[in-house]
Amino acid sequence: MGGRVVTQMRPRARVAGGVLLAVCALALATGCGGRSHVVAGRKVIVLGIDGFDHELTRELLAAGRLPNLARLATQGGFSPLATSTPPLSPVAWSTFITGLDPGAHGIFDFIHREPDTLASFLSTSRTVPPGRMLTLGPWQFPLSSGRVELLRGGEAFWEVLEGRGIETTIVRMPANFPPSGKATRELSGMGTPDMLGTYGIFTLFSSKPDVFERRDVSGGVIQPIDVIDGVARGKIEGPSHPYRVTPTPMTVEFAAHVDASGQAVQLVVGDERRVLEVGEWSSWVPVGLPLLPLQPLPGEVRFLLKSLTPYFELYVSPINFDPHAPALPISTPEDYAAELADAEGRYYTQGMPEDTRARNVEALTADELLAQARITADENRRQFRYVLDGFRDGLLFYYFGHVDQVSHVMWRSMDPDHPAYTEADAQYRAVIGDLYVEMDAVVGQAMAALGPNDLLVVMSDHGFAPWRRAVNVNSWLRDHGYLAVTNARAALEPGLAGVDWTKTRAYAVGLNGVYLNLQGREARGIVPPADVARLSAEIAAAMEGTRDPATNAPAITKAFVTATAFAGRAYPRIEPDIVVGYARGTRVASDSALGIVAAEVFSDNREPWSGDHSMDPAHVPGVLFTSRPLKVPSDRLQTLAASILAEFGVTGFPGARSTP
Amino acid sequence: MTLVNALLVRLADAVLAPLAGLPPVAVVAGCALGSALAVLAVMRFTSNQAALAAVKRRIHAALLEMRLYNDDLVALVRAQGEVLRHNLSYVGLSLVPLVITAVPLTLAIAQLQAWYGYTGITPGTPVVVTAAVAGNAGAALPRLEGAGVDLAGPPRFFPTLGEMTWRVVPRTPGPTTLRVVTAGGAVVEKHLYVSAGDEVARRSPVRELPSFVGQLLYPSEPPIEAAAGVAAIHLPYPERLLPVAGQAVHWLYVYLALTLAFVLLLRKPLGVVV
Numbered sequence: 001m002g003g004r005v006v007t008q009m010r011p012r013a014r015v016a017g018g019v020l021l022a023v024c025a026l027a028l029a030t031g032c033g034g035r036s037h038v039v040a041g042r043k044v045i046v047l048g049i050d051g052f053d054h055e056l057t058r059e060l061l062a063a064g065r066l067p068n069l070a071r072l073a074t075q076g077g078f079s080p081l082a083t084s085t086p087p088l089s090p091v092a093w094s095t096f097i098t099g100l101d102p103g104a105h106g107i108f109d110f111i112h113r114e115p116d117t118l119a120s121f122l123s124t125s126r127t128v129p130p131g132r133m134l135t136l137g138p139w140q141f142p143l144s145s146g147r148v149e150l151l152r153g154g155e156a157f158w159e160v161l162e163g164r165g166i167e168t169t170i171v172r173m174p175a176n177f178p179p180s181g182k183a184t185r186e187l188s189g190m191g192t193p194d195m196l197g198t199y200g201i202f203t204l205f206s207s208k209p210d211v212f213e214r215r216d217v218s219g220g221v222i223q224p225i226d227v228i229d230g231v232a233r234g235k236i237e238g239p240s241h242p243y244r245v246t247p248t249p250m251t252v253e254f255a256a257h258v259d260a261s262g263q264a265v266q267l268v269v270g271d272e273r274r275v276l277e278v279g280e281w282s283s284w285v286p287v288g289l290p291l292l293p294l295q296p297l298p299g300e301v302r303f304l305l306k307s308l309t310p311y312f313e314l315y316v317s318p319i320n321f322d323p324h325a326p327a328l329p330i331s332t333p334e335d336y337a338a339e340l341a342d343a344e345g346r347y348y349t350q351g352m353p354e355d356t357r358a359r360n361v362e363a364l365t366a367d368e369l370l371a372q373a374r375i376t377a378d379e380n381r382r383q384f385r386y387v388l389d390g391f392r393d394g395l396l397f398y399y400f401g402h403v404d405q406v407s408h409v410m411w412r413s414m415d416p417d418h419p420a421y422t423e424a425d426a427q428y429r430a431v432i433g434d435l436y437v438e439m440d441a442v443v444g445q446a447m448a449a450l451g452p453n454d455l456l457v458v459m460s461d462h463g464f465a466p467w468r469r470a471v472n473v474n475s476w477l478r479d480h481g482y483l484a485v486t487n488a489r490a491a492l493e494p495g496l497a498g499v500d501w502t503k504t505r506a507y508a509v510g511l512n513g514v515y516l517n518l519q520g521r522e523a524r525g526i527v528p529p530a531d532v533a534r535l536s537a538e539i540a541a542a543m544e545g546t547r548d549p550a551t552n553a554p555a556i557t558k559a560f561v562t563a564t565a566f567a568g569r570a571y572p573r574i575e576p577d578i579v580v581g582y583a584r585g586t587r588v589a590s591d592s593a594l595g596i597v598a599a600e601v602f603s604d605n606r607e608p609w610s611g612d613h614s615m616d617p618a619h620v621p622g623v624l625f626t627s628r629p630l631k632v633p634s635d636r637l638q639t640l641a642a643s644i645l646a647e648f649g650v651t652g653f654p655g656a657r658s659t660p
Numbered sequence: 661m662t663l664v665n666a667l668l669v670r671l672a673d674a675v676l677a678p679l680a681g682l683p684p685v686a687v688v689a690g691c692a693l694g695s696a697l698a699v700l701a702v703m704r705f706t707s708n709q710a711a712l713a714a715v716k717r718r719i720h721a722a723l724l725e726m727r728l729y730n731d732d733l734v735a736l737v738r739a740q741g742e743v744l745r746h747n748l749s750y751v752g753l754s755l756v757p758l759v760i761t762a763v764p765l766t767l768a769i770a771q772l773q774a775w776y777g778y779t780g781i782t783p784g785t786p787v788v789v790t791a792a793v794a795g796n797a798g799a800a801l802p803r804l805e806g807a808g809v810d811l812a813g814p815p816r817f818f819p820t821l822g823e824m825t826w827r828v829v830p831r832t833p834g835p836t837t838l839r840v841v842t843a844g845g846a847v848v849e850k851h852l853y854v855s856a857g858d859e860v861a862r863r864s865p866v867r868e869l870p871s872f873v874g875q876l877l878y879p880s881e882p883p884i885e886a887a888a889g890v891a892a893i894h895l896p897y898p899e900r901l902l903p904v905a906g907q908a909v910h911w912l913y914v915y916l917a918l919t920l921a922f923v924l925l926l927r928k929p930l931g932v933v934v
Contacts (some may be wrong), residue, residue, distance in 0.1 A: 228818055228819065230818075230820040231820050257818045257820045257821050258820075259817055260816075260818070260819055261814070261816070263814075263816070264816045266816070266818045266825065268821075273826075274788075275788050275816060275825045277813065335907070339906075342901065342908045
């Protein structure tokens with residue numbers, strides 16, 4: 001059969017992956033120098049649970065399903081924790097880490113846009129390719145070193161402790177890739193890319209790929225495959241070869257031998273073999289991308305055999321870094337990632353492993369996604385147990401992300417009012433609550449490790465809400481005269497393709513950001529700098545009056561003009577001018593986030609992605625539990641790090657000075 | 661070879677079984693010390709020690725010449741040629757002891773690999789047992805039996821690989837025997853060691869048809885008889901790594917590094933030119 005069927009992100013992803021590998025091909029070892037530590041005389045354990053919702057937690061506490069958290073609430077306290085603006089995980093965790101608002105730490109969304117080109121890029125890290133290349137025919141060789149940079153500004157709160165000689169262990173902290181290198185031990189978390197340099201691109205091998213032809217499969221690749229004489233052979237595409245002038249993906253070949261009864265396959269990948277029944281996830285399969293003849297680039301993948309009849313479907317996870325020999329630094333010291341793998345087995349190094357994007361295009365069923373989430377949760381819990389057992393003094397932060405990811409795609413099962421709710425959803429009604437109960441058991445393990453002087457903090461970055469109605473903000477801007485379209489058909493393409501920039505004063509990209517088409521910042525800016533304050537305020541006021549015609553309820557409860565909402569203004573090129581706070585139950589339409597100007601402003605959300613938090617921060621607070629009252633109380637994510645530092649006698653961290 | 665292996669297995673088990681409770685690194689270090697002493701003894705009695713000493717002196721002289729006359733290109737090239745020539749002589753003089761030591765060391769490594777190369781298949785954890793089926797099994801497929809194990813799910817036959825697989829869940833720790841029974845009634849046995857923890861024991865991941873390499877690499881069990889209809893049985897024992905200075909290292913690297921270190925350390929006290 002022919003080549004690939006559909007991919008929107010693939011070419012860019014492959015180039016990004018090539019750059020990533022060019023960097024890692026030359027990356028210098030950043031060994032961890034020996035540090036001397038003092039004995040803090042206490043343990044502070046911070047459990048960060050992404051997306052742990054305050055309201056749902058209250059319900060489950062009332063139902064008696066969270067006994068350990070209930071004990072914590074009694075001993076120390078339980079309260080909502082005000083989240084960041086906007087309430088997105090990279091933004092929120094950066095706010096927690098630095099005690100700064102987004103204007104000061106520079107993380108405003110998952111992706112940012114280049115104002116010159118409107119090209120999008122990962123918000124938290126950047127790969128800088130080697131400066132000079134020697135070209136010899138079809139080959140190129142870097143003459144200088146590349147690097148990976150963490151884009152989050154500000155000082156991380158653990159740096160302050162390390163500066164005072166207090167040992168810190170920071171595991172899977174989001175917005176911390178590459179790892180800061182400041183903690184005693186670190187493993188990077190959300191924001192750690194796959195080997196393509198993206199948040200994760202899956203591959204689905206299918207003998208009936210046309211099923212997906214009309215679907216947006218951004219975040220994945222559908223590859224045709226056929227079973228010939230009992231064997232299906234395929235190639236998993238990795239990043240571009242960094243030493244080839246013409247972008248050429250490095251590939252890993254596999255063969256799936258079908259068993260005589262047609263119920264299982266035996267996968268052969270290099271020297272590795274796995275027998276998979278239909279519906280079964282494989283254990284980790286190490287793979288080597290062919291970088292040099294004797295020097296493969298190590299990675300790892302998991303397979304899921306989805307079906308053999310009536311057609312063959314095999315899902316392959318994004319290629320993760322091999323934790324035994326990661327191609328880029330993902331831990332401090334560098335061998336800490338390998339230590340964790342040696343102790344408790346291989347694990348997802350990718351920052352957001354639960355493949356919600358595959359679920360959203362129905363490349364994974366709900367059951368398949370839940371099975372994968374169970375795998376990630378099990379890996380995480382085993383690793384937490386190991387880290388906890390070795391933790392003696394100082395600060396331990398440990399992050400769990402699966403509750404957030406599962407909540408995104410399963411929230412509808414608890415929401416019969418959701419426009420896409422069906423009877424089939426009812427069977428999953430308990431799924432999210434059960435995850436909360438499992439996390440309660442983890443909290444119990446942490447509580448058992450506490451001594452009389454110790455402190456346990458359980459916190460989340462934001463809560464959750466149903467996502468029923470979608471707003472295309474670009475369409476709203478068009479209908480209100482702020483955005484003009486030259487070609488309505490072209491405007492249906494991503495990247496603001498059909499926009500008339502000579503008449504456009506504002507546009508939207510990403511989940512919450514609205515940008516003015518500003519002279520001197522945007523390539524074809526028309527808004528003079530002197531008009532920024534007035535125009536921002538005008539658009540924000542108009543947005544706050546917007547009502548959903550289907551319900552006549554407010555669609556946007558708050559629009560933040562960042563010039564006044566954020567204390568910091570350190571990143572004027574990438575900072576949105578307005579952050580939209582949607583009403584509970586409403587969120588930006590996915591097509592609007594990609595820069596599409598749709599015909600209608602409002603629509604029902606019919607995606608499996610049915611829960612969200614990118615709304616008005618007031619609607620989605622996180623949670624805060626402590627095992628005893630904090631010396632310096634905190635009710636906001638931005639001030640929590642300062643409160644944790646106060647437990648070690650450290651004062652003056654930025655969040656402590658921030659204003660509500 | 662089968663007879664030799666049977667003797668070596670008895671000998672290795674007699675030596676290593678009593679040491680199974682000791683830390684693996686200590687035992688591997690002890691074996692490396694023994695190997696180093698054996699290498700030195702072989703060098704001492706099978707090589708021309710005087711000639712070896714002389715050729716080493718000539719290599720040192722040529723190296724000194726290179727250092728002293730590094731501004732004289734002709735002298736430098738001539739000295740490099742001398743180093744190369746004397747190195748070849750050194751290799752030639754070492755060849756006999758090298759060949760003599762290679763045989764017992766290879767056999768010893770194979771025995772050590774069986775004891776220290778693998779770690780446990782544990783009770784309750786399913787493992788895939790694979791049997792390469794000789795010829796075309798057709799509809800008459802072999803079955804698997806074994807005391808103390810359960811089968812999870814049906815067996816699978818992969819015609820394109822000529823392999824049968826079974827998911828086996830061990831119930832209790834300790835040694836047991838799996839039996840692959842062919843349609844013709846032939847029985848091929850495979851030893852399985854189920855571990856309660858991470859204990860050291862003899863484990864063999866493969867039993868296969870007779871071959872020199874196969875017998876060399878997997879000496880723990882006699883080869884399968886060619887007429888049995890089964891070409892090989894594989895068990896997926898995980899690889900064991902030894903903790904050394906905070907790193908997980910394969911035992912063979914530890915053994916080879918320590919053997920070399922002991923040889924270098926003991927050659928002068930024992931008066932052996934190496």
